[in-house]
Amino acid sequence: MTLKLTPRMVPSPLWGVALRTDLGSRWLPEVSRPIREYQSLCEICGGYGADSPTGWRTCCDEDWDYSDADPIVEEVLRILGDTFDVAGVTALVTPVNVLNIASRLGSAPFVARLVDLQCVCWRCNQVIHYGHTETLNKGSDWLATRAARAHAARVNKVSDERVAKIIYGAKVIWAIRSCLPWSIEWTGWERIRNVKAGRGRRRADPGALPAASFQFGAE
Numbered sequence: 357m358t359l360k361l362t363p364r365m366v367p368s369p370l371w372g373v374a375l376r377t378d379l380g381s382r383w384l385p386e387v388s389r390p391i392r393e394y395q396s397l398c399e400i401c402g403g404y405g406a407d408s409p410t411g412w413r414t415c416c417d418e419d420w421d422y423s424d425a426d427p428i429v430e431e432v433l434r435i436l437g438d439t440f441d442v443a444g445v446t447a448l449v450t451p452v453n454v455l456n457i458a459s460r461l462g463s464a465p466f467v468a469r470l471v472d473l474q475c476v477c478w479r480c481n482q483v484i485h486y487g488h489t490e491t492l493n494k495g496s497d498w499l500a501t502r503a504a505r506a507h508a509a510r511v512n513k514v515s516d517e518r519v520a521k522i523i524y525g526a527k528v529i530w531a532i533r534s535c536l537p538w539s540i541e542w543t544g545w546e547r548i549r550n551v552k553a554g555r556g557r558r559r560a561d562p563g564a565l566p567a568a569s570f571q572f573g574a575e
């Protein structure tokens with residue numbers, strides 16, 4: 357079963373590397389606002405981010421593809437086998453071990469590719485970037501991760517237990533990807549923006565939405 361909403365945490369070598377960061381002041385008018393005005397509703401769950409506690413309801417998400425690492429991930433998971441617990445993962449998933457596996461498989465280079473720009477609501481965003489969401493729990497009684505897991509269960513129509521396994525698996529994959537040296541490829545971002553925001557099918561009529569759904573302040 358294909359899940360609509362899963363964590364896709366950014367490998368740590370790529371933290372801070374984003375089209376949004378690179379474009380600076382151009383990001384909001386040239387990418388984020390056009391995408392969110394024409395998509396309007398969250399492309400994953402179909403909502404408009406109601407009940408946002410942070411002041412922003414939707415954002416423009418950068419969807420990156422890390423599939424160059426798939427052979428490494430598959431090999432690590434094969435080796436882990438039944439030792440897919442924290443101790444087993446911790447012992448195997450180290451930079452030395454993962455790079456050795458990569459060298460043996462000859463899978464390099466590893467290129468992260470920007471494949472989509474999409475309007476997502478704050479709830480889906482907290483599932484996508486679950487590692488960051490965990491940091492929101494600290495010093496706060498707002499249980500961000502519990503809310504994120506509940507949202508993932510609702511959107512995917514799966515149990516809480518299944519969500520817990522999905523998140524654990526995503527963290528293992530993230531840890532493997534984080535051991536690899538990445539370069540980036542985002543030259544197609546203008547084409548994506550134009551197709552989705554300017555010339556593509558309009559997915560929802562913004563006029564039919566509550567005015568409060570158009571808050572762009574947090575971007």
Ligand SMILES: [Zn+2]
Pocket residue numbers: 398399400401402403476477478479480481
């Ligand atoms: Zn959503």
